[in-house]
Amino acid sequence: MNETQSYLTEVHCLECGHSMPYRPDLDFCEACNAAWLDARYDYSRAADLWRPGLPGRHVSLWRYRALLPPVPEEFRISMGEGNTPLIRATKLQASLGHPAIFIKDERQMPTNSFKDRQGSLAISVLKQRGVTECVLASTGNAAVAYAAYAACADIKLWVFLTSLVPPEKMREVALYGAEVVKVTGTYDEAKKIAANFARRRNLHLDRGAKAIAGKESMKTLAFEIAEQLARAQGNHTPWQAPDWYIQAVSGGIGPLGVLKGFTELYEMGLTDRIPKIGVIQTSGCAPMVRAMALDREQAEPVIPQSRIVVLSTGDPGLAYTLLYRAQKENGGAMLSVTDEEAFAAMRWLARTQGISVEPATAVAFAGLRKLVAGGTIRNEETVVVNCSGHTFPVEKHIMDDQMVLDMKLSQQAKSKEQGLTEALRRLEEQITSVLVIDDNPLDRLLVKRVLQSNKPYRVFEAGSGPEGLEVAETRAPDLIILDLNMPDMDGFTVLDRLKANPDTAAIPVVVVSAKELTPNEKSRLTGKIASIWQKGAFSANTLLQHLVKTIQTGTPSTAGSDVINALQTLDRSIHKIVIVDDTPADIRRLRRFLEARRKYQIFEANSGQEGLAVIKAQRPDLIILDLSMPDMDGLEVLDTIKLEPDLRRIPIIILSGEELSAEQWQRLDDETTDILPKEEITPETLASHVDRKLS
Ligand SMILES: Cc1ncc(COP(=O)(O)O)c(C=O)c1O
Ligand SMILES: [Zn+2]
Structure with missing residues (x-):
């Protein structure tokens, strides 16, 4: 067999029965759009290949690639999963008085579960x-x-x-x-x-x-168990199915896949039986067990009330129906145990067999105990129990809980749907993330509060330069707020490293610092930051407006009267330009053209009113003014400016969208104003108008 060869022949829809060719990106039935898809293989060829047993040392799941979807080797992500031990549980056997209990020890997987x-x-x-x-x-x-x-x-x-x-x-x-x-x-x-x-x-x-991959992957549990059991029992055949496979069940992917694997082995003539499946649920979330007891083909969803969260699928859907049908055909059991019974089984298993497991797995062992004690599992029957373990406990000092996004469903929402929509909207906002690098926790808190007063942005905090660099790289925030004075690595160094790293170079950085800058320090910041703010010298609201704009546009915009602000202000050779336009796309375009020349500090306003406020606060060297705006049009802005003695001489470029009337021409006929039709704006025409006005 060729290394990558899979014998997959077609895909079958479990909802409507339609058959279609396999593609890796096949997610829905081509006929009915259902998501329950099942892969089918050329079993006679696979049987020929597998009958003598699979040769060679076992390395990973891909040992069974003939009956898995085709994945060329270069795409396989493998960390030595699979080939977990099948342990004969001699001590449990003695404790239960049953001679053939095996534990499939899935604790020994890369992340400790099946x-x-x-x-x-x-x-x-x-x-x-x-x-x-x-x-x-x-x-x-x-x-x-x-x-x-x-x-x-x-x-x-x-x-x-x-x-x-x-x-x-x-x-x-x-x-x-x-x-x-x-x-x-x-x-x-x-x-x-x-x-x-x-x-x-x-x-x-x-x-x-x-999905196909989900179920197919679980078949490998069955294949391994069959190979291992044959060896353990000294069989002359290479494949041996047990009489029972027991697993704690939530969504049901495990038992469905395992059942499919054993069914394939049986139908290929490699084994002589299909195991009975023992589906064990916690009594606080047992929709399958309940439906089975009523002999229903469909499970009613339940609201889980168990401390064993891993098993908390309240609505198993078609997974139950498929398991129900299999039990009708091959026998089996669906059984629930209480959380307390599970915890007791956990202690029993650890004490007796030396195997410590997590509560979800303990549920399976509590079920085993009951099934053996009740005689459902007979003495001559071989049992295999799926045993998954603890995952690695990551303590808080290793990974902070700030990495987790909190999403609360509103209890007040009028409907469930509305609650979901609302929660999703909030989540989108939370996904916007800001990293605050400052060694002073109070300052970090202040900035965080300022940001979160606007939207529930996700704010990461770093108390030092190195920590900040690490979070910036792993979390790729939308904005970084950086302090300059920090003991182990100062903000200048942090900034240089951020800009030198291609993963973080494009993230806008706003400096908020108490430091007075020397000319040399100033030049170290120039061109690398969005703006600089003097601690204590600005209002929270001004900073917030600036940050929000910077997040939205990726470029800074400074507005308002008490801005200490952009470094360029300190540099007299740089001209200030205020753009007043109600169309954000136009502002962006102008800003882009102007910024390409790197000579201006740009302020923007989206309405006539706002424009006047910004102009008064900034006293710019040039105003670019849109003529038609809803609240107060360009002519009114102009009239107001002309009434202010210290503003009236500021040169103005008027942007007009339409032909001007004779009366408008007259009102604009002034040496300080220049008219530029919007459709004529190019980087060159804009530059020539700006140069003329500023000269
Ligand atoms: C240890 C353990 N046992 C059982 C289950 C239930 O699995 P299934 O989704 O196959 O029902 C899970 C699910 O996460 C699990 O982690
Ligand atoms: Zn279908």
Whole structure:
């Protein structure tokens, strides 16, 4: 077999039955647009290949590539996932009086849970598709797994978690560089929000068990178990399926994928049975168990009320129906245990077998205990339990909780939909981020308050230059506010390093400092910063306006009377120009043309009224004035200026959108004014008018 060869032949829609060719970017059924897709393979060829057993040392999931979606080697993101031990649980066997209990020890995966299988395959397929940004909702472990693999694949990951997920787990996700959005709401709500967010920003949304990669990855659990069990039992055949596979279940991707893997082995004639699946849920979130008890083909969603957040899918959808049908065919059990039973099982497992697990896995062992005690699992039946573990506890001093975005669903919203929309809007604002680098915590707090008084911007704080550089690089904020006087590395050095690093060079920097600048220091800042502000010498509101504009445009705009402000002001050779125009696009264009010449300090105003205020405050060397504006048109602005003795001599360029009337011509006929029709504005005409007026 060729290294990359997969025997995938077609994709089958689980909703409408339509068959279609496989593509890595196939997310929906071509016939009915459903997301529940399933890959089908050439099983007879695969059987020929696998019958004698797979040769060679086991290295990763890709050992099973014949029955996985095709991913060329260069796109595979692999960290040695898979090939976890199948441990015979002799002590549990003795404790339960059952002779054949095996633990599939998925704690020994790169991020300690079976979700690494999904992380590896799904992220590899995304890499193959050229996706660079992805959104995921998770109850915790899938998030950690995806975050690790996404980091390795240079894919930016947005993770939506419910606020009940332990902070250590959130920090671990953040440690891998993923953006964590904490949603105060249920997991099912977090899923909706994630989907909405992805749609709005046109990002790829991971569809978990519905997507091909998700389910296919979980088959590898079945394949490994079958190989390992045959070896453990000294079989003469290379493949052996157990009688039971037991797993704690939330969304159901694990049991669905494992079941599919075992079914394929059975249908290829490699094994003699399809295991019964033991689906174990916590009683606080057991929609599957409940529906099964009522013998329903569909599960009613529930609102989770369990401390075991990893298992908190309240609405399992089609995953339940598929598991229900499988149980009708092959037998199995769906069973719930209380949180307390799970915690007790956790202690029992650790004490008895020396295996410590997280609560979600303890649920599976509590279920095992019940199924054996109740005689559902018979003595001659072999059992395999999926065992995932603790993830690495990232303490607060390693990864600050400021990395987590908080998203609270309003309790006041008129409808659920409105609540979601509102929360999403706030999230978009929070995504705008500002980094404040200042060694004085009170000053950082002040700037943060000023910013957040306007919008819930996300503000990162760094107490030193080196820390600031690190956050700037990892978080790529929209704006940096920098102090100059800092003990270990001063602001000048920080600025030089920011500008020397291609990842941070384009981020606008605003300096807020108490320092009096020497001419030499001034020149070190020139051209590198958006503006400089003297601590204590400006009003919060003025700073805020300036920052907001800088964030929006990426370039600074200074307005208002008490601005200490842009460095250029200190330099008399630079002319001040005020642009008054109600069309932002026109202002941007003028600003661009003027800034290309680097000789001006530009102020802008979006209305006649605002224009007058800025002109009075700045006393500019030149005014560029739009003639038609709604509140107070250019002629009125002009008349007012002419009445002020110390403003009347400021040269003015009038921008007109239309032909002027004779009366307008007359009013404008003045040596200080110049008329430039808007359609004639080019960098050259503008420059020649400006030069003439300023000379
Ligand atoms: C340790 C553990 N067990 C069980 C589950 C439930 O998995 P599934 O989504 O396959 O139902 C999870 C899900 O994250 C998990 O992390
Ligand atoms: Zn379909």
